[in-house]
Amino acid sequence: MATIHDVAKLAGVSIASVSRMLAGENVRSAEAIRQAISDLGYRPNASARGLRLGKHHCIAVIVPDIANPYFAALVRGIEERFMTQGFRIIVASSDEQFSAESELLGNLVDAVDAIAIVPAEEGERTRRLLAALNKPVVLIDRSVGDEPGFDLVNVDNTSGAKAAADYLLSLGHRRIGIISGRQDTVPGRARHQAFLATLAAAGVDVPVEAIKIGEFSRDFGRRAAQELIQQGQIGAAPGAGAAGITALFVANNTMAQGALLALHAAGVSIPRELSFICFDDFDLAELLPAPVTVISRPAIAEGHAAADLLLRRIEHFGSTNQPPLEHKVLPVSLTIRQSCAAPPFN
Amino acid sequence: MATIHDVAKLAGVSIASVSRMLAGENVRSAEAIRQAISDLGYRPNASARGLRLGKHHCIAVIVPDIANPYFAALVRGIEERFMTQGFRIIVASSDEQFSAESELLGNLVDAVDAIAIVPAEEGERTRRLLAALNKPVVLIDRSVGDEPGFDLVNVDNTSGAKAAADYLLSLGHRRIGIISGRQDTVPGRARHQAFLATLAAAGVDVPVEAIKIGEFSRDFGRRAAQELIQQGQIGAAPGAGAAGITALFVANNTMAQGALLALHAAGVSIPRELSFICFDDFDLAELLPAPVTVISRPAIAEGHAAADLLLRRIEHFGSTNQPPLEHKVLPVSLTIRQSCAAPPFN
DNA sequence: ATCGATTCTGAAAACGTTTACAGTATTCAG
DNA sequence: CTGAATACTGTAAACGTTTTCAGAATCGAT
Structure with missing residues (x-):
């Protein structure tokens, strides 16, 4: 795998220039670098970048059951928003089990920058678990305790x-x-x-x-x-x-x-x-x-809303002036088909 | 976030000892280290480890549509196997589109060690795309060209x-x-x-x-x-x-x-x-x-088979004696319900 | 031409790990 | 008690980036 050093050498510049050009800064030998990059098929190493920046550009999405079409659509909505921002997404199912959820979070937490979750349990222990992650979190559909302390998206x-x-x-x-x-x-x-x-x-x-x-x-x-x-x-x-x-x-x-x-x-x-x-x-x-x-x-819209909230929080994470907690409530609608009728003998 | 250095200092040893103890080697001050780790809530940094080892312990799973219950079950099977091996999983849907798939792979390739995929297209360009990744790949359900050059799991x-x-x-x-x-x-x-x-x-x-x-x-x-x-x-x-x-x-x-x-x-x-x-x-x-x-x-079983094939290939990746390509064919079964009957007037 | 301001450059440090290497403590046999 | 073998330890280099800093090139105005 080609590294930034290989690119720099081939283009006859320093690695700093390559890095800068990749970051969109103005560089004199941009064309030579571009050429070298495509010649070598260079792709920046995600781990190195993650290490240096302390960011993974990846978020975890945890739902009770991805096979449920509501959750599938929700995830789709979240993906749509994050993909355009260059984030990767790890989706996992908790099976409605706190223990599974806890284990998942344990495995995922240091690989992601933020978590979108439909918690399996709404109790205090879930709140603590999430708070301990010390990462931006958005709750979807369900809450955790009366004072969750996280952004929340659900429906009416x-x-x-x-x-x-x-x-x-x-x-x-x-x-x-x-x-x-x-x-x-x-x-x-x-x-x-x-x-x-x-x-x-x-x-x-x-x-x-x-x-x-x-x-x-x-x-x-x-x-x-x-x-x-x-x-x-x-x-x-x-x-x-x-x-x-x-x-x-x-x-x-x-x-x-x-x-x-x-x-x-x-x-x-x-x-x-x-x-x-x-x-x-x-x-x-x-x-x-x-x-x-x-x-x-509106599952897709819920996903969008959750992603927006999370992006905002990721942006300000660590800084002192956190945006205030937000609770977004989306409307639902009655879809009338044919399973309801007047009661018999009425 | 606590680093290995903090742990080492608190335990009064060098970072090498901490690393070794984490790797399961024998270390004299194991107990002190364990204590320090739990006091600090230390978790190894995934990026640093990934950088050093050139491994991410993460695999990408790409299916046409995660909302399809067959694919959902398939993914579940893959997950089951990989989770126990300490791997993370990134699932993404290609929407049956080569372009989407190609983009996904581009985004994911340098964050994962291997790819399990139900390709959107079975043509030559998909084969080239996958080959260019230069990572272990297992195809599921569909192939890519007559000589895919990858392990394959499908049904009869x-x-x-x-x-x-x-x-x-x-x-x-x-x-x-x-x-x-x-x-x-x-x-x-x-x-x-x-x-x-x-x-x-x-x-x-x-x-x-x-x-x-x-x-x-x-x-x-x-x-x-x-x-x-x-x-x-x-x-x-x-x-x-x-x-x-x-x-x-x-x-x-x-x-x-x-x-x-x-x-x-x-x-x-x-x-x-x-x-x-x-x-x-x-x-x-x-x-x-x-x-x-x-x-x-047998969607779950297909997932298991695919995961096993992939694990084997990850293990030998880079070495000279690759295991031979394998094509696993699983049996299907006829589930008779009530949508078929003798033809009318017959 | 000269100077100052501006733009760009490269060397080097850092991020948090693993591991080769060389060194020190411990164990064991005699 | 000695020496050799063994078991452990710490230092330092490496992984591939980004970014600071100081310095070099360029530019515009005089």
Whole structure:
């Protein structure tokens, strides 16, 4: 591999000149240097540069699961912004596990200049872990504690859940079930509470049997739906006296997929027997027997916003006048398809 | 950030001893050093180490689209193997574009020790591009030219396509359509030819109107299916004289999703009017109105195989006795669900 | 021509490691 | 206790950059 010394020798200048010309400064023998560089196929050594500058021009992006299309799009958005700035990106999945996340960060921290993360856990230990990195950090989608101390990008979960509730109410539903994610997460809590609060404001109470709370996973989604079915909340004899629910809100896409799996297996007809709505769009949502109505998020835009915040912070890192912490909230939208209808016999 | 010098000073030894102890050699004052390291929270500087050793302990993984669940699983497999070996991984998507891929490689090449890639193009220029990197490379799923000169992992496309054809034949289909990917790719060609050859061997000819060839993309899948519909190949009046196809083979998952979208929009009933089978499993395949029968690939295992090949090559890189080039072919399997049935009126 | 101001140049130091080399302490056999 | 063998140690060089500093070339004005 050719080094800057080889280039300098071939061009008949000092290595300083080569370095300067590469940095865009004015140099008398620019043409000779350019020639030498292309003759030798010289590429600056990243490690040496990183060592000298104390910068790696690389950032770590950690998400719970890169195979989730929401996260995939998010990462794409982050990439788009950083690539143009000459940054490399290391993407890794934490599998929603604090331990995996912690290990990843340990491995990555001294190879990157900053971290964009959708934390697996929102607890204090995550906050400490991130603070200990002593690098610019931007949180996405979830927070860590009440005073995270990092920039944050998320969406208006409250409005989204409210929109879902309003929509179901407007269709005439009064007996509604909900499958929610972990309540120790911001999206879990916000969506859950806003949904229930909106119903309550309309005088609709959700019985505790129709509330399922657990992991944001496909597996839990399936189990929760199975329970609802077994309890007779869903798909019970369609007699007039049925006390089951006529609509179901699921708080994210992976849980929704699991729930749909269970509902399908049980032969529940959507939307005839049950109206179905969930947070987060997903691949093929529109292909299902009843294309699923969803609250969709601007994942790419979230990525852009996160990257912008991080770039700003990288720029000022180390200096005394840090820009103030920023919390960017992006809007969500209701995408109406065909999985919701008026309740039967209403 | 604490350096090795700080540790050495605190422990009262030379930096060489610290380095040696970190490398696992025997050192008299190991305990004092360990203590100093943990007191200072010392972490070796990756750039300095990379500079000195000429190694980065990082590999690049380039796939066409990380959001495709097959590639996501593949990457997961690669990660699993490399993580345990202390390697970092940079994942990037080429979007099936040679230009993007070329740029990515340019940016990444001097930050990594090796490259695992599903090349966007299989042509000569990709081969040259990769060869010019002068690093260990493993190709996955696709090749580059007839004499790639790199290790290669893929699956038995021929058997897979043959299995699909045999299955459709066994159900009694004789008028069969095919949507294939680009024929300048190994999977595109192998699947296409094996499928047609198997049919031909059974005396079944596929008319050219029922053959669509294009990009491995959702968009092309949709367009191809739309064309088939418009041409009256699919969903024509179900009279006895209909000359349309009764079964459709699609050569990968993204095209299949596009085709399903179009079929669904046109109200084609699967498998009543049309049997549907495709290469590659996909998320939610089992949730569709008619769960889709697919040829599935062992993506994780492919990732493992690729990683193993690459590790071996990294180990011997630079030495004179390179291990011989290896081409690993993994088996595929037919996953029967409910999208195929006997043809109508048969 | 001369001078000062300006622009460019190269030598050398630094970044944080690993490792060859030469040297010092320890161990062991006699 | 001696000497040889062994086990460890520290110094210093190297990896390929960027950047400071002092000095050299160029330029413009007189």
